[in-house]
Amino acid sequence: MKFSYRWIREFVPGLEMPAQALERLITMKTAECEGIETAGALLAGAAVAKVQAVQPIEGFHNQIATVDAGPYGQKTVVCGASNCRAGITTVYVPLGLKKVSGVMSDGMLASAAELEINRDHAGILELDGTQELPAADQIIEIDNKSITHRPDLWGHHGMAREVAAITGQPLRDPVDLSLLPAGESPVQVEIEDFGLCPRYSALVFENVTVQPSPLWLQARLTAVGLNPINNIVDLTNFIMAELAQPMHAFDRAKLQGSVISARPARAGETILALNDESYELNPANLVIADGAGPIALAGVIGGKDSAISAATTSIVLESANFQASGIRKTSSALKLRTDASMRFEKAQDPHNTVRALARALELLPVLSPGIRLVGGMADCSRELSVPAPIWLNLPWLARKLGRTLETAEVRRILESLEFGVTETDAENFSVTVPSWRATKDVAMPDDLVEEVGRMIGYDSIAPTPPAVLCAPSYDPPEREFLRGVKRHLAAQGFTEVSNYSFISEEEARRFGFAVESHVRVLNPIAAGQELMRTSLLPGIYRNIVENAKHFEHFQLFETGREIHKVPGQKPAERTHAMAAVFSKDDGRAGLLELKRAAEGLAPGLHVRPAAPNAWEHTMRAAELWWQGRARAAKRIGRLSELHPNLVEGGRGAVLDIDLELLRELQPEAVKYAAVRRFPTSVFDLSILTAERELAATLELEIRRLGGDLAEAVEYVREFQGPPLPEGRKSVSFRVVAGAPDRTLSSADIIGIRTRIIDGLNSLGYELRA
Amino acid sequence: MQDLLDSALARITAAGTAAELEAVRVEVLGRKGVLAQLSKDMGKLSADERAARGKFINTAKQSLEGAYEELKSKFEAEALAKRLDSEWLDLTVPAPGARPGSLHPITQIQWEIEDLFRSLGFSVLDGPEVETEHHNFDALNIPPDHPARDMQDTFWLEGHHLLRTHTSPVQVRGMEKLGPPLRMIAPGRVFRNESVDASHEHTFYQLEGMMIDRNVSAGNLIYFMKTLLTAIFKREVTVRLRPGFFPFVEPGFELDIRCLICGGDGCPVCKQSGWVELLPCGLVNPHVLRMSGIDPNEWGGFAFGLGLTRLVMMRYAIDDIRWLQSGDLRFLRQF
């Protein structure tokens, strides 16, 4: 929102500090300023000038103009405007000497666009000789987000009230309500639902002359970012920028009948709006309608058919109030945000409609000389309730702010913002809220804490340590667990990455995930981010492919949430860890590196070969099972190499672990077991078997055959190649035999060994010497 | 006899290797060795001769064993020296196995700040990334069609759910679960439907915190933020509050810190103002307390939000926010 310094000063005549100083005070006490710009910078030195003669310049379309530049005397300037001709009155701007088209030009003749009066840059500005040039202005830009809760600050008078309160200067009200006419209006207003349209006021005028507005008014509108169109439309925009009350003018001759109604649109109704777009409406959209149908989208935009044109001679001037959420819904459904809708959705004050009409009654005779009011004012309104006063306890206020307060100071601040203050006793005020703050902004004592606090200055509050109960913090176990996982993986050589939670349909398909099993984003920010990830794999895969361009070998990991669809319920979130290794070797080391990382997280986990997914190497996919504290092992994750079709120029291996399951399975605190007292014996076995026999299968058989006395069975090594026959390998295990209560005899040990060897033989394995 | 001894000694000292020495030891000092021979016929000698012989044997044994031990030590020392020499190792070669990995800079900052808050008695909570409208907006005093919803462009999911636009819902869940008095922070991933460029991300990390207790004032908030920020930036920080609008606090503040680059004199980082906008905060709105089952007449508190992503960018002077979610190891390995 742009605020004109000059406009504000019209309402705060005592304002003397420059715009820069004012901007800082507004930032500290009211709303965030984003900067100051000069509007109409060229106007600062401009002078009204008369063109005395023009002569062409050979070979250029520019001409040499000799002008009487008033206080600057006679000047010779080069001008390219086609309307530059002897006898016209225009605007001279001194810019110093400059060679243009081979001729020395002393200054320039300016267009209205160059002077920032309006957007007309077709030629130099032509004056009729009676108009004064507007002055340059300073524009203070306020961050819209910082005034979303302040309907009153969407107009200059509201901001001027703040400025008056900040500077201690009196505030002038531009509105004279006594101008409002009595009597019947020639139009009748009907409101179907006062909830959606609390108030609709209107005036009718005839003998209207549609013409450009005076330059000062055009310059004002341009300075605050509005586009001058004609005197009637400009009037509505001017009052909106001044009083925050949006208005609309209809060409009365284009309206059917004398009844204007505010009602929900009927299904199928359409409207051609002022922006030349046609909108199909439904009952969620409030319209203003005449006897024939919608003439405006209430509070958003007017209709093209009833718009003011050069031929307009009679107008209906609307000043209405609409429910904020309804306007917001319509405006976002139609993707149409206008200066009017932006204000209405902040909950405007219904008392303001007639103030705007009174202001129009003062301005219209100036903008359209000869204009005549027809009849009285139409004003259809629900009963405007007066909010209950707020009880403000002064010691409570002081406690909330954390500083002492003078009663008189609190009163002065509230009254400067036009709150009504009654002292009920020494410690309590009864505070009435002005109507423009009562729509949703101020309703409880805490809101007054802000009013007093900001005006007294937060820098006047001394930092004070809080006196709070001493209590240990509650710490959810998940957090420390996740930290442990991350620390472990980083220590194992994995670099942590962070990927988006979004994936594309194409990515889902690439890995064989059913697209419909994903939670869909209804308004994705970009193509390719329309689904919520059900696995960290697509992101990790992207990391592998991208980093493979720069590195020969790397290890990375991510922890993050998978989002899973749950029919009829909120999607379920599951925290997973996924680690990956990329290498340019045979891939064995990478997979084992990942396995080692997994074993660090789940000591004693089991790997079980698994049927490969489409994205996996057909021979290198396995499930990870872990018992942890549970009775039976659970599948906690998966270890596999990516299918070679997916990774070019190397191999990618991935480890996926369900961290929530892993955490649930964490063993309870370790219980100490007595250190054994009896010695154990050790013997090795080498088993000759088929090349693809799993070491884990052999180990399991040895354990089973060894029984309780085989306390440990450890894989030692395996061997393949000559002198072993093709397709065979030898796998060695070390068996530790012992008993908790005695030293085993050599007969015992021979017995165990024989039992294992005989058993293996009977299963078809050969033992190597 | 003396000759016998001399020749035995000569044979010991003549041994050139440990193996030769061992062979000589067996011949001289062994059970069938020279000394054993000398003591064999002792029985045939007279008492005097026997005494003299015994004395001679003892002396001879000492001198032979002495010579043997000396030479043995020498050979052992030589062997050890030779082994050590042969075991020369180049320790400048790289160690095998993986290099240490690293944690994401967001993780590092997050842990640092979590630890700081824990030292102040705060609980560290987290909640779901997929939220209900109620927890993300309504319970925070942002009803449907409130313009404040524009401030947080939202990713909507099918089934009327959304991706949390802030971690404030965790505060609501924290209040509901733990009740007052309460000190908690909620760090985590949040989402805003914004186009990505060098300074905007749709996925980023923030940390919101609140303290609920009796008689919590704006003065307490200022003190707390000043203490906290001094700890985070590891230097004295000057803060100022100015009005800011956030529906779940009343009054709401924007907290600025005096520019750490120029010290307040004005520089490009602070746009010449001397102050840098750092975080939103405020006293918790009584509606929010009430909606979370806490009596605002008895309890009050303050809340604040801290952009973890922003802090990471500030600390490491990262010029493009997109690096953080890029997964690019050229960037991540630096941390």
Ligand SMILES: [Zn+2]
């Ligand atoms: Zn600075």
